[in-house]
Amino acid sequence: MSATKRTPTKLPISPIASEEEREQALRDYKVTIEYKHLKSHAPGGVYLIPSMDSLREFYGIIFVRRGPFTNGIFKFKLTLPPKYNDVNMWPYIVFASHVYNPYVHEETGELDVQGAYPTWDPSRHYLVTVLTYLKKIFYSKNFTDAKANLDAKQLAENDLQSYKQKVEECVHESQKNVYVNDENSTAIFTEEEVAHRVLRDLLKHHIKNENQVTKQAVLTQIDKASKV
Known part of the structure; x- marks a missing residue:
């Protein structure tokens, strides 16, 4: 009997795992297409820059040009779940800057995306959709559907002058901290x-x-x- 060279045994690739990998690759590709679309369709004054570490993390800034938040420079981080592009896989946005707004959670800085889109439909909702909503909250005059910061909502409805004062305070704070950068951020401000x-x-x-x-x-x- 002649000796034969034995090759290492390879673990079989699960058909399910292989299908999952293909699906994830397709999701990733769709993310790159959506980001490319933003180059010409992003709402004015809103900028989004990919993270250096993850395809699903972005750092953004909005420059507010009119209304109560005029001259505000608000920084945020946008994170996509691994299965983004599936139904009810909402983008997650958290402001690094303090934002006093009925649509932003006071303690966490999270934008209430699910309140605006109870069902996230990937055939109709995209990155540009959520960025348009992000911009809209700084110009909104009606907060009927706001749920994130009820104190801010009540103040805006019952004592508009006091609400505007708190808004001006967060605008000034955003300007003061414009050169304070997150160590991982790709959206860097330098003096x-x-x-x-x-x-x-x-x-x-x-x-x-x-x-x-x-x-x-x-x-x-x-x-x-x-x-x-």
Whole structure:
């Protein structure tokens, strides 16, 4: 009897596990398609940047341009469950900034996504859907359906002036903490250096017409700014 070389025995791949892997790969692909869609369809003033560690984690910022929250800069984290793209697999959004709003839980900072979408239907609801809702809460004037922060809701309905004062406080806090960054965040704010301010002012002063903006013109102003 001749000797034969024995190869390591491979564990059989479960057909169920294989199917699950294919389904998860499809979910992941859909997430990338949705994010790509955001590049041209994200609501104005809302920015979302993927995490460096996970396909299902994003860091975002909303710049509020009008209404009671005007000039607020609110940071948030958006997390997708592993089975996102299935029914009732809601995105999870938590504000890192303090947001005094009837639609945001006071203690946790969580946006009440399920209150807005009791059923999450992946054929109709996407990342752009929840980001549009996120923006809407900063401009809303009617809080009838709000459940997350009942104290804020009652104050807005019964003492609008006091509500606006609390809103202004959280806006000022968001501006004060704009350079305080989560250590894992990909949405980083850095303070402007003196040279940057000088360069900006030089460009405004010397380049009046956008048609005059050339590489050489900008380099000339950079050289001036570097000597300050």
